[in-house]
Amino acid sequence: MKIIINRIVLFILFFGLFSVIVNSIFLATIALTDWDFVKRLQSLKFENPDFELLVLGASQSEYAFDTELLTYSGIKSFNLSLVGSSVRTGYIQLNEYLTKYPSKPRFVILGVNSYLEDFHGEGIQPVVEFTMKDHKYGIKDIPVTKFNWAGMELLKKAVLSEYRKTTVTFGHKKSLRTIPDNSGYKSTSLDFAKFESAYWINRLAELCAQNGIGFIIIDLPGVRETQNVSGIGPYTIHYSDGSQASLYNLNSQDFCKYIDYNKDWAGLSHFNKYGAERFTKEFFKIVFDKQGY
Amino acid sequence: MGIISLKFALLVVLSIFIFYLLNPKYRVGFLVLISCGFIATFNFLLLPYVLVYSLINYFLGQKIPGSKHKIALFRTGIIINLSQLIILKYSSFTIDPFLQLFNSNIYVSRLAEIMVPVGISYFTLQGIGFLINVKMGWEKPEKNLLKFLLYITFYPKFLSGPIERSNHFIPQLGLDKKINEQQMAEGLRIVLIGVFKKVAVANQLAPYVINSFTNTAYSDGFTSWIIFILHPLYLYFDFSGYTDIAIGIAKMFGIDLLPNFNRPFFSENMTTFWKRFHISLSSWFNDYMFKQTSFRYRKWGVWASVYAIFITWMLFGIWHGAGWTFMLIGVLQAIAINYEYFTKKLRVKLFAKVPIFLNTWFSRIVTYLFYCLCMVLFFSPDVKTALTFLTKLTRFSGETPFDDISLKPFGVLIFIPALLFLELLQNDYNNVYLKLEAFWSGEAKSKRVLRWTVYSILITIIYVTGLKSQQFVYANF
Structure with a gap:
């Protein structure tokens, strides 16, 4: 019995040491190679944080907004969206940015897909x-x-x-994968109440209002089965504290006509490089023309 | 109490620790006590039920050998065993429809809802097996009631087997066991592999396989083909994972349970497949059903075997549950095994000129695909759903679950080939496997570090994959 207990204790110690080594190597590896980790570390020490536009959101937003294209089109932009990000995370990121850097962006865009996402996540x-x-x-x-x-x-x-060929520039993730969209249309409408009742979107609107930043919510295009029949907008979402946001329904079937369903998707409502480029051009025309940029 | 849970892990560790600290004469009693406690965690009515069931079989077993009414007692025992199984497991399929013919509002199947008879299919076969052994004179009935109780209730195997034989299990209980480092290490290793199979492989496949008949998102041809191919792998890793955990824990108590799997997917026909898959069940049916039936009707010549195969496999199918799908699975096995028997000479002649390697792999693939077909029935709620699923296989189009940008089941794409590769080595390249094993089990410090590193990697993968409790498929029977 004594030998066995000794062996078990030795193994536990070995496993402890193994875990420390594995975790250290893993953390170092992902800190250097993971797109989101690298982007996050980059965003914590921007050399020239004079962005006019910041994009917040989850992976769909990260794949959709070609901030490199926007920057070369004259709006210096950075896509802060991260895989699995909640609206609350977006709030934390923006708050951090505004606290850390003296220059404030002119616009903050929150990219969401209200058909697929829940805005109430506290994670x-x-x-x-x-x-x-x-x-x-x-x-x-x-x-x-x-x-x-x-x-x-x-x-x-x-x-x-x-x-491996996926790249990240200006925070925008560019994927070369192509997965055709074989889904069919449904007759859903945009759920405005979902935006009005979202606590963390309200907090974001409030934060932007306090800092004089234009706050725009983009309901992002998804595959056909997620698209709605409502109009593109813009709609103004009013919150009880007086703050407001402009909502563009770019998941409207009207807007999504330009999408090539065989070539533009990287999978499950995430644009690939080509889709993102096309989306960003259309988005620029619709949103920034109307914002008088 | 779930097998993949902290509570169960604590139960195992504490029971092993106390087991070896106890005076050997109290150990069987202690294991009975622990097993009873384990059973009681499922339903407080289940424990007295199992105890009464065990006592009836024990007393019948004691009476049968010397009795003048040996046959009558034996038949009474079999009727009691089958009746309780039918009432608690098959009443919705047998008794309730019969009662409804007389406009009755009595539903016997509700008894099962109250009782929650987990493990009933397993302990009933053990009870019947014991009575047959005693009646045939293949073993003397065990006089020690505690040993017999442990045979029925032993907690590592209670939920889903392996289905033990009394003449294999009970004799192991009389030995004065001393704690053995090698046995303990072997037991732990088997448990670790079992948990890995269950958590890192089966649980990751579960969302795709379990929802395959209800999730309309998986309605395309490609997806259906992937699910079709994955069904047997999911069942195998889930069930062999459970079996490994049971065998490993039992080994730490110094008890060897019967094996349940022996590289089934390298079988070249269904006859061999069933000698390698769920061995304790198929061998039970072979010994107690097939051999007895074919012997009884031996005058019929070859047709006795045909008849015995059909009866055996239909009962084998029904053992899994009350439903036409399980019955059909049994019929399909019977057809396949009879086909293999009657066409063996012809097939040998036909394929004589085909290279052995090609012949072997072609046979393995055909056997696997046939089992995939059976698994559609196994996982379908009814025959109609199974047929609808099969029609989807005619379309080779659409998305696959792997088009998901997050590609969640990516890990299993590595783990499954790795585990199957080890089985392939053991099966086809045994010399290489033995060399590897000799290298692996060496006493040198460097080899111990290698082993511990691999174990640490497995534990890390299990931890990372998530220890979420997911019901074992065969715990439903």
């Missing part, structure tokens, strides 16, 4: 949570579990060349 995107100021580290912060999806991304990059 904070793991990379942001891990790197934000005053975060209290605990057992939930063990890198291999907290960033396990990043591990999967690493594996995907190792195995699939089309993943």
